[in-house]
Amino acid sequence: MPETLHCLIVGGGPAGLTAAIYLARFHLKVAVADDGNSRARQIPCTHNHAGFPEGIAGTELLERMRRQALKFGARFVDTHVDGLAIIPGGFEAGGCNGFGPARTVLLATGVTNRRPAIPEPLHADALRTGRLRYCPVCDGYEVTDLNVAVIGCGARAVTECIFLRSYTARLTLILDEGTELTEDDAARIHANGICIVRGRPTDFILDETGIHFAVSQGRMTFDTVYPALGSEIHSGLAASLGAALTDEGCIKVDAHQRTNVRGLYAAGDVVVGLDQISHAMGEAGVAATTIRNDLTAYEPILR
Template sequence: METDDCIIIGAGPAGLTAAIYLARFHLSIRLFDCGSSRAATIPCTHNHAGYPDGIAGKDLLALMLAQAERYGARREAVEVTALARDGDDFGVRTDHGEWRARTVLLATGVVNHRPDMDAALHDRALAAGLLRYCPICDGYEVTDKRVGVVGTGDHGMREALFLRGYTRDVTLVSPAAVHDLDDACARALDAAGIARVEGPCGGFAIEDGRLALDTAAGRMAFDSVYPALGSRIRSELAVAAGARATAEGCLEVDDHQRTSIPGLFAAGDVVKGLDQISHAMGEAGVAATTIRNTLADRAPLRR
């Protein structure tokens, strides 16, 4: 069986950046992509440097893939099901066969927890900017608009406070019947003038150009709604192989993106960080360079 220099698992901004670097290092790599990059769901990002008019997530990924392929990167449309050390190398099992690699980079990202709404409606609302998941990315677009945050507790409070920097009209809606807010959270919300409404929320629909939902206070409609419901870190492959992770599931890495397993690297949202494209790309550049140097320590890399 052929042994690649590196297998990259995940083809979002982190995985594709690493593919560009590693291919340009003249290394043999494979890029495994199950087609579920969170970046692909971004209707238009305006804070990615170099695109003053913004760029859709799918368009950005397509450009990055084309750049990686120009230098010889190979994308495989497969889903990885298991990962394990095999001597000094790794065995990578997929739904279409097995491969070996000297190193592996995990760039699998996270999955947002969604509000309880129809999938087709979710996608329409997301495309229209009525539903948003990242106030760091697109808070500017809701400046002085009516914004709802579906969430509670410390996480919901912090997201509502962050959005208060863009608009005075912010309402925190509990996803369940009652809010789970301690006194400190309640005081912080009150001091910022953020309304609190009990749930459960449901009955989502697009009405008169807004996203409407049912609450304990009646039906409400917002220019944009932010679900602050957390996410699932897609680190299961590495954890099953023995890599250390936080209680939330974020993989622990050093300053060079090395996990606790020699030869296994991680970059992007699967690592605790900012959940930003630019940050993921930076981590991927560090990881790819370290991978190249790690391989050079094992055997000289010469043309």
């Protein structure tokens, strides 16, 4: 019989890996199940993550964290968890062969950005070269005074434009056809000197002069494009167990990262909050410590 885990972590991004390091160092039996699509993998080089003055690639950061978790005894299985069931004393996960049941589960499953119609490998090339960016909080600094387009619809795209306005005056909002701005949003866009173009961009091309695409009124070129199309939130496992979600679909947690389902915790982008590495790590530290303390409240863990 495989032994019972103190915690199964679903998701091996910055949140899941931070929790794995903490839990392993609490001398707890912990395993991470991950299907390998961390948003951090897409970061060519982060410049806002503290402690790395020259920046660090997302893949390198993840590799370092995974090594650190392994060093203290965390186990890993590269798999997609396709179901979670509540059983007496804990949880059972589908797709995690080799691991026993878990007393607790931490969901650190993240989100996926909705993409404009850019096929691979062009999408990856555009990310790598900074022609395509998804996170103004992360890398708005890098587009200071550049010619930037925000692709989106409605309030989300307006908010992103206004945020980027403090980095550059050369801003265009590419507003999805059929979308009408509220009077207030239209006034904010106008007051900030942001151009509006209507249409859904297609036929993307990259070259050394910029990123080019077609809209109904012709071809356009920018230094960088920010899609503001929202995200798919990976909260299906939580929902299947009856965990409460926000209207957007993020997992609701208390101040200690507990969901409303006993033994089920969540951290990182999948929880509502600032979608940043530092925030994911902070929430994971809180979650791991709560898990440890909640486990010992039921029965002492003695060495």
